[in-house]
Amino acid sequence: MLLRTLLRSSSATLMLPLLVCFIVFLLSDTLTRYVTEGYGPSAVGQASFVLAFAAAACAASAAWEGARLKRGGVLDQAPARGPLAIALPVLAPVWLMGLAGLATSLLIASIATGAPPAPSHLGMLGAQGLVLAACTLSGYLTGRLLPGIAAAPIALTVGFCLTAFPVSLPVAWPRHLVAGAFSECCSVGTVIDPKAVWAPTAFAVGVCAAALLLIRRPAFRSLVAAFLLVAVGTAAALPPALGLGFSPVTARDDGELVCDTRGRPHVCLWPEIGSDGQAVAQTRTFAARLEAAGLQIPATLTESRDLKPGEARFGFKSRPQSADIAMNLASAVLPGMPECARRTGTFRAYPARAPLMAWVTSVALQAPPGPGRLSPDDAALVQRVLQEPREKQLAWYEANRQALATCDQPPQLTVPGGAG
Amino acid sequence: MNWWLKSRAVLTLAGCTVLMTLAGLAFGSTELPLPALTGGSGRFLLAGLTPVLPAVLWLNSTGRVGPHTESTAVRAVARWDTALATGLATAVLALTLVGHLLGADVIALTVGRNTIVFIGIALVLEPLAGHRSAAVLTSVVPLFCAAAGWRSGGVGAEPWALILHPGNSVPAFAASLTLLAAGAVFSFVRPFGTRASWLREATA
Structure with missing residues (x-):
């Protein structure tokens, strides 16, 4: 098919401006509300809010295409091309529309964060792209199965539910299969856990393989094989998903802390917070006031989790105000909960x-x-x-x-x- | 009459509608954690999504034959379809009201009212956009309401987002009945007649 014919006749061409306008006008508020300023991974994480909507749009468009091909009786008329060669060029614009929606939200989130998306976290986008591909292929199958007019709406609703719903289950692992919890990434001291990227990748690859098999050869044997492929994909995705808790983030490497040792106390903060020196200067001002009042300040204040003697835990999730710095300094100066209290209650x-x-x-x-x-x-x-x-x-x-x-x-x- | 009943698969449609309503009663209270919720702006329930299905199935049943064929019929088939939609809405409303009186909680009222809202929207959209586009647009309405229907400041839903209001809200119920009535009248009268819109032609 000529490219211009493909683009002219595809439902994705109509859906793309609708999806982009939906994201820009209705979702940009949510995308920008919880970003961690200056931290690249946060842009990638917050952009994943739109995954459920993009998945719904992809599923609906693909079902529309599938229903159209079914209505035209294309596969009943002994076509020269195989079923996959007919379906994939038609589904490619649909998948690209979903990716364009993701790109739009990434742009909005990056502008709000003030930092480019971190290259180390682009695997999250790859996992989301695979989830969209799985939605597209499954939507196409829905379009071939269900009655024509009802196919696209049902695919839209079911696609939305399957990607948005697992996050609300009391069990943790289903949300990691559909990349549902990515928006918890990341505050400044955390990065995405690689397991959280592998789980949806494995699951989506399983679903895509099953759908491709069913498109190519719609027979009962293929149905059994497709179930097996989905089961294998789920089995490959379960160990990483079960290894995570409810949150897909893990602690950031302490080697990235930036320590300012030019004054007292030494202050070690993450580069996004400490690099402009303002937080450190304010901390030292407050520490000087506390020392003048007679309190003892630890020699080093650090975000690190393994504390050596003379160090105290001190840090922020995002750029702090003066009051935050003072409160954090207070909790660094006071002792933590004693062991006996943890044991005896x-x-x-x-x-x-x-x-x-x-x-x-x-x-x-x-x-x-x-x-x-x-x-x-x-x-x-x-x-x-x-x-x-x-x-x-x-x-x-x-x-x-x-x-x-x-x-x-x-x-x-x-x-x-x-x-x- | 037999022909119309068979062509619209009325029994199947009625059966599916009843099943969807019962499923909505059973699972409707499940919350969908939409991004817009995390400011305390409200809860989006599954009862806002499942009632789309009766409206979509009605559009499917009535749209299987193209508009050009049926507009030449002697009998006003489109008006029978409108009556079918109204009948479905009334049946669902009666079912949920009886269920609520028999002890089901407020979610029954939510499911009933939302079904009426979606059938009303489908009745309004179908003469304008054709069956296919009306089905997709009707199913986009819950997502649109979920993304844009909460008032900023977290004090409830916008007045126009009827499906988001709690089930026992009397103004929302009255508005939904008005929408159904307006849709039924519009679909019955069809002021545009057989002149088809661009969207209806393109997607027929």
Whole structure:
């Protein structure tokens, strides 16, 4: 078929502007809302929101083409070309339309993120392309099976449900078979787990192979073989899918942390957050204020998960505001939950944690605690403590800090010596 | 009459509609986690998708013979088709109302109302766009509502997104009945007659 005839007569030519307009006008809000600024993988991850809609459009278009070929009785008239040679050129524009929808959403998400899509994460796009190919081929089969007018709408609805629905199941692994959870990628400290890319690839390849076999030779034996191919694809996809939890992301390699050692404390952050130096400078300002108030600051603040002695966990999921930096510094300065509390379940000093965090944050910001984060009692307590002389505040802090490191010491929720 | 019943496969159509309604009652409360939901803007239920099927099956049954053949018939076949659609809608409504009175929860009302909405939309679109395009456009309506039908700020659905409203919402029910009535009148009267639109011609 001439290329211009193919494009002129294909339903994908009509669907493409509809799909692109749908994405640009109706979905761009969702695509841009949760991006992590400056982080490439986040652009690829957020762009995957449109997969269910693109899959529905591909399935509907392919079913339309299949129903059209059935209506024209093309395969009943002893054609010179085989069934695959007739079907694939007709389905190619449909698949390309789906890919164009993905490309549009990738463009929108990249612009919102402010970073190009990371080359290390382009495998996600490959997996999604294969899922769209599987939808296209299955949609074509639907178009040949179902009654003509009902084929495209049913394919649209079923295609949408099969790609959108698994994410809502209480079991984790079905969502990874259809690349349904990709939009959880990624905050700045995470990257996509390769298992999450292999699972939908294997499953989609199985479905594509089965569909191609059924298109080529629609007989009962092929049906059995097709079931086997889908089963093999699912079996290949299950080990990676079961190995993931509900989330397809894994921790980023610590070697990519950028450590600023020019001042005290040393601060190690991910390059997207720490490279412009602003967060580090603010952290050091706040740390200096806390040290002037008498608190002890760890020597190194790092995002890394394996902490050496003298290091404390400190980091952000996206570009932080001053208040975020102060709060994170406060939680780095305070001790973590003691082991005995994890084992026994009792942690008597726990009610002191919130007021203590708020107090440290206030000292760092040199501003009273903001409304809304604390319960009224805690807020009142922190206000009273802030009015005491410095030594009393420090004594209160040290007493509670020590209590937070044990399980059985009670918290000191009144100001020592004052009218608390 | 026999011919019309056979050509439209009325028994099969009615049976499938009843089956779809019962399936909607059974599974309609399942939530579909659409991207638009993650701002607390609302829940899209399967009960917004499965009621498309009776409307699509009606379009399929009535559209199998081309419009040119049937427009030359002595009897007004198109009006019989409209009556069939209205009958289906009434049957589904009665079924779901009775089900709700017998103890099924509010999802029964949602399924009934959504079926009426989709049949109404199909009745409006069919004279304008032809059976094939009307079927595809009707099935796009739930996706469109899911993507654009929630009010920003998360306080419920837009007034025009009838299928998103809860099942016991009286204004949405009244609007759906109005839509069905308007669609039935429009399809009955067919102000454009046999003049076909471009879309109807291209996809017949």
